[in-house]
Amino acid sequence: MRVLQIGAGGVGAAAAAIAARRGFFESWTVADYSLSRASRVVAAVDDPRFVAAQVDASSATEVRDLAAGATHVFNAVDPRFVMSIFDGAFAAGADYLDMAMSLSEPHPTSPYSSTGVVLGAAQFATESLWQEAGRLALVGIGVEPGLSDIFARYAADELFSSISEIGVRDGANLEVDGYAFAPSFSIWTTIEECLNPPVIYEKSRGWYTTEPFSEPEVFDFPEGIGPVECVNVEHEEVLLIPRWVDAGRVTFKYGLGAEFISVLRTLHVLGLDSAAPVRVGDVSVAPRDVVAACLPDPASLGPRMRGKTCAGTWVRGIGIDGSPREVYLYHVVDNEWSMREYGHQAVVWQTAVNPVVALELLSAGAWSGAGVLGPEAFPPRPFLDLLVAYGSPWAMR
16 A cells, blocks of 8 residues: 555644554655645654655645555545545545545525535545546545544444434543633634534435534533533534434534634634635735634644543434433543654544554455445444554443
C-alpha cells in the first residue's frame, strides 16, 4: 500500500504519528499547501517510509499528478476540498478515503424543514463510475462520521433484532487553559456543521431539516464526563446510516454548551460565518477565514488542554432476545494520555486513528469493496478489534 495523505494540520499530523507505528504500508506521502508544514510532520515521525510534498488541494489536476503511483489517497483537509481531492484520486486511478463529505446547500425556500443538497450528494452521484472502475471511495471514516457509523452497524448486526432509534451523541469535558474561546477542532468545519440546518431521518418521512441547535437534551456521558446539553447539528451520519442500517429514526447531537452556541450565533448575526469573500480595502477575504486566523491552531492546544472527549452511538430497540434494549457504544480519549503517548491532543487523535485503522484493514483484505461506500457497508467487528489492538479500546454502556 502506497498512501498519499493530503493535509498536514492537526488531524493529518496525528494520523502520521499513528501510522508510523504500523507496518502495513510501503510508503506514506504527507502533502500540504505549505511544504514546510508537511515537512515538519514528516520530521516528527522520523520514519524513512514518510516523505513530504506540496499540493494545492483545490486543484484536482495537482492531486491527480501527485497521486500517480499511490494506491490510496487519504483526504485530511477540511470539507471545502473534498471534491477536488475526490476527483483527483479517481483520475489518478487510486482508491480514496475521507473523514468529512462534500458540502451541503440549504433548501432555497424552506431551509428549516426540507433538505436541499445534502452532505455527500456530489460524491454519491458518482457511485456508478467508481463501481465500474472497480475502485473504492470510503467516505466518512473519521470518528464522527466513521467510528459512530461502525457502532451503528455493530448494534444492528450483533445486538438488536430491530432498531427504533440511533442517536449519535458527542460530548466532552475538555478545558483549554488561557483561552476564553478555543475550539479543539477546525473552526471552519465547526461553523459549517453547526450553523447549517441539521438533518434528521425518520423512516416514515425520510430526511428533513430543522433549525440549528434544536431539540436540546441533556445526555450523561461516561467515564467521568457527566451530563452535557446536546443539540441537533448537521452531520454525515444521519445521511449515511440509513443507507445500510434499518432504523426508525437517526439523529446527531453535539454537546456544544451554552457559551459555545452563543459565540456561534453571534458570528452568524454579524455575518462572520460567511465563506463568501468580502472586500476589505484592496483585498478580498472570507469572514470565516478571518475568524479562523484569529483563533489558535487546534493542533497547538494539546499542552493547555485537560479532560476527555467522547464519541458514541446511542441505540434503542428490541434486542436479539426479543426484549426492549438500549445501549450506548462509545470511545473515550483522555487528553493526558494522547499527549503523553503521541504528542497530539485528544480530539484530533480520536479523529485520526480511524482512517489509519481502515487503511490497515483494506491493506489486509479484511475490508474490501467498490463504489462510494460509508463505514456501515463493511463488517464492524474487524475494525473494533483492530482499534483495541491500537491501544484505544471502545466500550458499551
